[in-house]
Amino acid sequence: xxxxxxxxxxxxxxxxGIPKGLLYYKYYPFFTSFFTELGAEIVxxxxxxxxxxxxxIKHCVDEACLPVKVFHGHIASIKDNCDIIxxxxxxxxxxxxxxxxxxxxxPEMVLNSMSNMPKTITEPIYATSRKKLFxxxxxxxxxxxxxxxxxxxxxxxxxxxxxxxxxGIKNNNFKLxxxxxxxxxxxxxxxxxxxxxxxxxxxxxxxxxxxxIDDKFINKEVKELYKRPFWTFARENYGFASHxxxxxxxxxxxxxSSFACGIDSVVVDLIKNKIGDFPFMxxxxxxxxxxxxxxxxxEAFVDMxxxxx
Ligand code: SF4
Numbered sequence: 001x002x003x004x005x006x007x008x009x010x011x012x013x014x015x016x017g018i019p020k021g022l023l024y025y026k027y028y029p030f031f032t033s034f035f036t037e038l039g040a041e042i043v044x045x046x047x048x049x050x051x052x053x054x055x056x057i058k059h060c061v062d063e064a065c066l067p068v069k070v071f072h073g074h075i076a077s078i079k080d081n082c083d084i085i086x087x088x089x090x091x092x093x094x095x096x097x098x099x100x101x102x103x104x105x106x107p108e109m110v111l112n113s114m115s116n117m118p119k120t121i122t123e124p125i126y127a128t129s130r131k132k133l134f135x136x137x138x139x140x141x142x143x144x145x146x147x148x149x150x151x152x153x154x155x156x157x158x159x160x161x162x163x164x165x166x167x168g169i170k171n172n173n174f175k176l177x178x179x180x181x182x183x184x185x186x187x188x189x190x191x192x193x194x195x196x197x198x199x200x201x202x203x204x205x206x207x208x209x210x211x212x213i214d215d216k217f218i219n220k221e222v223k224e225l226y227k228r229p230f231w232t233f234a235r236e237n238y239g240f241a242s243h244x245x246x247x248x249x250x251x252x253x254x255x256x257s258s259f260a261c262g263i264d265s266v267v268v269d270l271i272k273n274k275i276g277d278f279p280f281m282x283x284x285x286x287x288x289x290x291x292x293x294x295x296x297x298x299e300a301f302v303d304m305x306x307x308x309x
Pocket of ligand 1: 065066067068099100101102103183233258261262263264
């Protein structure tokens with residue numbers, strides 16, 4: 001049992017729960033350093049595992065995509081060990097684009113399906129400018145301290161941490177190279193993707209992800225579309241796939257997607273129409289997906305690429 005208490009305008013011994021799901025993989029440096037700088041203790045969930053997945057399935061509606069179910073499991077695993085849980089309602093990271101409708105309603109999904117929840121931070125996050133993001137920081141920070149100077153300082157430190165953080169995969173010295181396309185929580189959560197990158201490497205294929213491609217190349221590809229994509233994931237994944245084919249950077253593309261993802265259902269077709277007969281494999285995953293099936297499919301794909309080299 002822990003004890004947090006409010007003294008002189010701030011909480012002492014405050015524990016903030018941060019679920020390791022969805023865009024945690026991209027933005028954890030910002031969130032963890034912001035709350036740490038405010039003096040809170042971070043309670044982060046474990047890497048996704050079978051128990052977390054099972055809890056997610058138990059607490060989430062059947063129709064949801066796998067990443068949202070997994071997110072529920074992360075919440076369930078830490079909710080009893082913290083004073084406040086962060087449920088990031090991430091709306092925008094780029095002007096004139098949105099993340100996904102599921103992100104907009106994520107707090108409501110969680111709060112309607114889980115009981116005995118602690119307090120939550122659910123303020124919408126518009127990360128399209130420093131000013132807009134600071135608005136979120138002021139509201140979230142005020143749940144821990146009334147010291148405005150401390151919130152501003154924590155925000156600046158957190159933003160710098162995020163700016164100096166880089167992610168992405170670029171394997172060198174492989175005979176074959178494959179572009180791995182998909183959402184960060186499918187690419188970087190090794191439980192969800194069943195260690196896909198390691199498996200490809202063992203088969204002799206290197207992996208490239210979109211973080212290693214300059215945004216200007218991605219945007220150039222997207223400009224050729226009839227209409228600018230409304231969703232950030234759509235712009236990035238379409239632009240990346242299209243660019244690696246045009247620039248002959250890879251031998252094939254694997255798109256890792258979740259069943260019930262509306263955005264992917266459109267993007268995958270757009271990519272297929274654009275790239276013609278370029279080697280492409282769609283791996284759709286949900287909680288029923290078996291590892292043996294994934295292995296068989298990637299072995300066959302790599303084998304096909306080797307033969308056509
Ligand atoms: S983008 Fe697709 S996979 Fe991601 S949360 Fe939305 S529906 Fe689910």
